[in-house]
Amino acid sequence: MSFEDPWLLWLLPLALLPLLREPGGALGNAWVALAPRDRVSDLLDWLLRVLGVIAFCALVVGLAGPYLPEYEVERIGKGAEIVLALDRSRSMDQGFAGRPPPNMKGTGPEVIDYYMGRWPGRLTESKGKVARRLLSEFATKRQDDRFGVIVFSGLPIRVLEFTQKSEAVHAAIVAGDVGRGLSETNIGLALEEALSSFEERPYNGSRIVLLVSDGGDRLDPDARTRIAYLVRKHRVSIYWIYLRSANSPGLVLEKGEAASNVDSVPEYALHRFFESLDTSYRAYEASDPEALKQAIDAVDRLEKLPITYMDTMPRRDLSAPMFGLAFGCVLVLLAASLLEIRRWA
Template structure:
């Protein structure tokens, strides 16, 4: 046997899922009032049967005899009953065509900040170079977005916004495909990159502001100190995740062009990990080291998990309201009753 609270919950569940001819009702409990309509009809018939007076107000009606008059009298309570029932159904708000709609909340604003200096052509992520792997993993990260605004900043010796914050992910993906080494003056200006991305994020309306900074070198260009830029970003509530890209030891790095294309030399991989760690710690983010393509993919997945709790998306059910039809039926029934009373002189 159900407990009283369980029984109440069961009835509420039955009512809220109640459907008739494919129609759902916003206030299904109102339909219980329909049980009163037959009782009202029964009471009306008893009241009319007990009346001893003649229910006509004009002598012209009496002159036509009792049968036509009684026929019109019989319809009056039925029209009233139809009107009451229709109005009750309208108040219960019948609706159809339910469909789920997703409403994006503020979500996360993410500025993807990627190094496109010449060292990103280093071929220590065989069979691809760092740039190709970075583009591929960035695209996969963007594809996993659902309700986040994403922007893209490219930097080397200077920084440039490629795409402002947007939810138009195909545009972001196309911009990532177009990233090429040599588009900007060579070098590694990490401070300038942070300042440029932070400028895009600082006034954004998102619940969370995130910068993902990917680089394979040391800060050697730009007038803005990376630590100062990180502190300013942290003051705006921007969390920076830094990623150092590159294997350990030596890596083939392009040093110029020859007769057969780029010339490579094995040079030591230099990533300023203490600086990247400090930048991330200053803003409440984390530093990651990607020594190969699989590690870079795992890092983006980890960042996704770290920020997933901040994403808030609401889903609701939108219906097509159908209350107008029973409402019109009720109004016409009431008008019909009034017309009969006026036409045939039936007293209230």
């Protein structure tokens, strides 16, 4: 136990005063030397004195501000350490690709109207809003996971260090919705920042970087080397939830597409790079909110291995119990005073 104002404890010796006080308010009586001693009255007298001591001590200790400092407890659960890397580029304010009607072809008015409906001003919910809402629900369900949050556009920003508190994770995810994003996207820097989150952390269980983005990136050789090294060093799995925009490519070549596009299209290039890494990698392509929900549910089912983590228990204030004890003792003393006989009937 610790105290905010320990100097007040020097007043505790004054608590002995009730024990030294002579009884007052004695009533006139006949000579009762030959009467037996009233042990019940003696016991009650000392009991009231002790209550006075307890009340004074509890009041002084409460004023000194007692508290139990925060401490860490080792816990074992089922989950993982997950870094959410959320794309905050301007394209995340647009809508999903959706599934256009099968008879929609060419560049007629219906086609133009369909694709114009994907723009932010005509959307009910953008890709970014849907992703943040579903990821918040995902974090709330996984009580044993430790989450870190990074948002990125041209540069990554580490919003939240690893924590198990779902309220903090939710607030960090929502923080990515402030203002409009930039047009640039640098997934390479975001991955390096996400992987460096595991630096100097003991390996306690599964580790995941969950990348949520609507685009790819052509990484230079140095960036690929650094990312591959960090993935091996920290033993991190990579999951990529690709939010497909209207008129955007998928993650693999479509039938009849030129093979040279594998290296020129950022989405294809990034997907191939992830597959080449010496780690567990899964990619989920989501072209609508329902597909995104299914992808997040798939991640939820996969990563439920045993994990050991340290949980920080918050500081506990003990002033209120001390004041409550003092108040209870004072009420008993007050009741005894009201019941005291002050004159003979």
